[in-house]
Amino acid sequence: MSGQTLYDKLWQSHLVRQRDDGSALIYIDRHLIHEVTSPQAFEGLRMAGRKPWRLDANLAVPDHNVPTERVERSGGVAAIADPVSRLQVQTLDDNCRDFDIVEFEINDVRQGIVHVVGPEQGATLPGMTVVCGDSHTSTHGALGALAHGIGTSEVEHVLATQCLIQQKMKNMLVRIDGRLQPGVLAKDVVLAVIGEIGTAGGSGYAIEFGGEVVRNMSMEGRMTMCNMSIEAGARMGMVAVDDTTLEYVKGRPYAPRGAMWERAEQAWRELRSDDHAHFDRVVVLRGEDIKPQVTWGTSPEMVLPIDGCLPDPANIENATERAAVERALHYMGLQAGMPITAIRPDRVFIGSCTNSRIEDLRAAAAVVRGKRVAASLKQALVVPGSGQVKKQAEAEGLDKVFIEAGMEWREPGCSMCLAMNADKLGQGEHCASTSNRNFEGRQGFGGRTHLVSPAMAAAAAIAGHFVDVRDW
Amino acid sequence: MKSFVAERGVVAPMDRANVDTDLIIPKQFLKSIRRSGFGPHLFDDLRYLDEGQPGQDCSKRPVNPDFPLNQPRYQGASILLARENFGCGSSREHAPWALEDHGFRCIIAPSFADIFYNNCFKNGILPIVLDEHVVDTLFRELYANEGYELTVDLEEQQVTTPNGDIYSFEVDEFRRHCLLKGLDDIGLTLEDADAIRAYELGSRERSPWLFDVIR
Ligand code: SF4
Numbered sequence: 001m002s003g004q005t006l007y008d009k010l011w012q013s014h015l016v017r018q019r020d021d022g023s024a025l026i027y028i029d030r031h032l033i034h035e036v037t038s039p040q041a042f043e044g045l046r047m048a049g050r051k052p053w054r055l056d057a058n059l060a061v062p063d064h065n066v067p068t069e070r071v072e073r074s075g076g077v078a079a080i081a082d083p084v085s086r087l088q089v090q091t092l093d094d095n096c097r098d099f100d101i102v103e104f105e106i107n108d109v110r111q112g113i114v115h116v117v118g119p120e121q122g123a124t125l126p127g128m129t130v131v132c133g134d135s136h137t138s139t140h141g142a143l144g145a146l147a148h149g150i151g152t153s154e155v156e157h158v159l160a161t162q163c164l165i166q167q168k169m170k171n172m173l174v175r176i177d178g179r180l181q182p183g184v185l186a187k188d189v190v191l192a193v194i195g196e197i198g199t200a201g202g203s204g205y206a207i208e209f210g211g212e213v214v215r216n217m218s219m220e221g222r223m224t225m226c227n228m229s230i231e232a233g234a235r236m237g238m239v240a241v242d243d244t245t246l247e248y249v250k251g252r253p254y255a256p257r258g259a260m261w262e263r264a265e266q267a268w269r270e271l272r273s274d275d276h277a278h279f280d281r282v283v284v285l286r287g288e289d290i291k292p293q294v295t296w297g298t299s300p301e302m303v304l305p306i307d308g309c310l311p312d313p314a315n316i317e318n319a320t321e322r323a324a325v326e327r328a329l330h331y332m333g334l335q336a337g338m339p340i341t342a343i344r345p346d347r348v349f350i351g352s353c354t355n356s357r358i359e360d361l362r363a364a365a366a367v368v369r370g371k372r373v374a375a376s377l378k379q380a381l382v383v384p385g386s387g388q389v390k391k392q393a394e395a396e397g398l399d400k401v402f403i404e405a406g407m408e409w410r411e412p413g414c415s416m417c418l419a420m421n422a423d424k425l426g427q428g429e430h431c432a433s434t435s436n437r438n439f440e441g442r443q444g445f446g447g448r449t450h451l452v453s454p455a456m457a458a459a460a461a462i463a464g465h466f467v468d469v470r471d472w
Numbered sequence: 473m474k475s476f477v478a479e480r481g482v483v484a485p486m487d488r489a490n491v492d493t494d495l496i497i498p499k500q501f502l503k504s505i506r507r508s509g510f511g512p513h514l515f516d517d518l519r520y521l522d523e524g525q526p527g528q529d530c531s532k533r534p535v536n537p538d539f540p541l542n543q544p545r546y547q548g549a550s551i552l553l554a555r556e557n558f559g560c561g562s563s564r565e566h567a568p569w570a571l572e573d574h575g576f577r578c579i580i581a582p583s584f585a586d587i588f589y590n591n592c593f594k595n596g597i598l599p600i601v602l603d604e605h606v607v608d609t610l611f612r613e614l615y616a617n618e619g620y621e622l623t624v625d626l627e628e629q630q631v632t633t634p635n636g637d638i639y640s641f642e643v644d645e646f647r648r649h650c651l652l653k654g655l656d657d658i659g660l661t662l663e664d665a666d667a668i669r670a671y672e673l674g675s676r677e678r679s680p681w682l683f684d685v686i687r
Contacts, residue, residue: 125681200560441517
């Protein structure tokens with residue numbers, strides 16, 4: 001008999017009821033809430049006269065709309081200049097107060113991007129089912145949790161019932177063997193995976209990341225990889241629990257302590273796929289082969305190694321694919337065949353739930369230390385993922401390194417990742433961004449995004465064009 | 473929830489792969505705390521030549537004449553024909569809200585992103601997966617025939633073309649049932665309240681650290 005995968009185990013241990021029609025009722029341990037996808041769900045509860053099933057399973061934090069400039073930020077919700085954003089953040093505060101849900105408010109030091117805050121506070125733990133009305137909830141899978149994004153109707157469903165109606169996914173193992181070259185980061189690995197399987201490659205699957213490279217990776221790196229599972233088409237990505245996981249979790253504010261920790265640790269050690277577990281699909285990459293990656297187009301799968309050249313539509317046979325490449329080149333204002341290193345960003349953004357943790361900021365700071373951003377650059381933004389990350393970075397003097405290099409050091413939030421607040425690209429501007437989506441208009445109307453690692457973004461800021469950080 | 477039994481309607485094309493939710497409804501409209509009113513901003517970046525703002529009067533904006541939804545032949549369309557991986561990107565339910573608000577009841581594509589697919593059913597929209605070459609054929613027929621209509625029948629799980637070709641599609645039984653009846657799935661789940669409580673008791677025994685921590 002074949003063993004169980006990590007996903008099988010997590011699924012099995014949260015099964016409330018298997019229905020005859022193939023659907024299942026799955027229990028949700030932790031529900032994270034932010035201001036964008038929750039107002040209509042709370043409204044739905046009110047209209048139906050329903051109450052949250054279990055208050056202590058919920059944690060809320062505003063992140064998408066919050067201003068990141070200190071002056072605007074310091075005035076709290078009332079000082080948010082955009083009235084529509086202000087109303088949305090205010091609505092979250094009001095709903096959390098009315099329904100008695102714990103919220104880290106806008107200027108709480110624990111506030112930050114929901115996917116940075118959860119693991120950092122120990123609010124998301126190994127073995128949990130974690131959901132949030134945000135597709136990058138896959139991030140929390142790095143802890144050995146079953147974590148995925150949901151829509152607003154499901155936010156309401158979880159609030160009201162603490163459960164979700166789910167269909168079981170297929171299992172995919174993405175194994176990265178060997179070692180990474182110096183300068184190659186988790187972001188490069190996950191971009192390379194997306195380049196390999198495509199943005200629909202993981203559709204219908206739960207991905208488990210494994211192999212020597214992942215085993216040697218920090219929790220921050222694993223979170224970066226799981227974060228972008230959704231860009232590979234998978235609702236969830238996860239990594240087995242090991243010493244790295246346990247060391248990361250231990251001592252976090254909401255993590256178990258003392259005798260309870262001992263019990264939890266014992267249970268969590270089981271959270272890995274059995275030796276003979278069956279995976280429906282296995283994808284293998286060699287760590288040594290992965291180079292720093294840069295996306296050139298309008299989908300994360302339009303990605304190339306730093307020494308690559310842009311594709312030429314004339315050489316593409318499939319009509320839909322050719323049209324997509326033509327459209328992307330046109331939108332991005334780039335020429336077929338040009339080298340990646342010839343692309344010159346107008347702005348640089350270091351932040352987002354993909355790459356705004358302390359390790360990401362250290363990697364970027366190491367590159368810019370003692371240097372100045374290129375004169376051609378309009379702006380280089382560094383936005384820490386949470387108040388805690390900001391505090392830690394400042395304690396290490398990283399803020400000074402960035403400021404001395406001519407970069408802006410901001411307050412925590414989603415910021416230019418999706419440009420719901422004032423941080424956005426102008427029309428036609430190119431951005432070297434550590435975020436996760438390079439869709440048309442994502443970082444501002446007509447903006448052009450290139451996804452890269454924090455080290456690659458920092459190097460591009462200094463050089464004024466994309467460069468190979470391995471030569472740095 | 474709105475029910476869906478059958479639909480006969482004009483088909484509009486969205487002829488590109490990997491249409492993401494940012495394209496379906498750009499983020500500035502996500503600031504709304506309401507569930508309705510997103511229709512005029514469906515595909516905003518493609519539909520208009522300027523940058524859209526929440527709450528504005530769209531009737532005065534410069535429209536992109538090349539975009540199908542702006543062309544007379546596709547007015548009143550209720551079925552959207554699309555390419556692979558439709559709805560990829562964020563989990564925003566504003567995407568199906570905008571499609572529904574604009575009048576789409578059904579989307580046909582070779583594949584959908586998982587979260588979007590699921591969100592459609594919650595909003596009375598039927599997403600149908602058909603083979604890539606069938607979708608190719610439908611695109612060809614659509615372009616060749618003005619006023620091209622399809623009939624979609626969820627009970628029979630069939631799509632019928634004007635010349636009588638019939639394509640069957642799969643949909644899982646639970647979602648089909650809820651959509652046909654327009655059921656409120658929160659109400660359905662609450663019928664299992666005892667099972668949920670029993671599960672919680674067991675989980676509290678096994679993993680007490682999951683409870684009473686966030687207060
Ligand atoms: S940082 Fe970007 S991707 Fe992450 S939650 Fe915020 S908006 Fe979404």
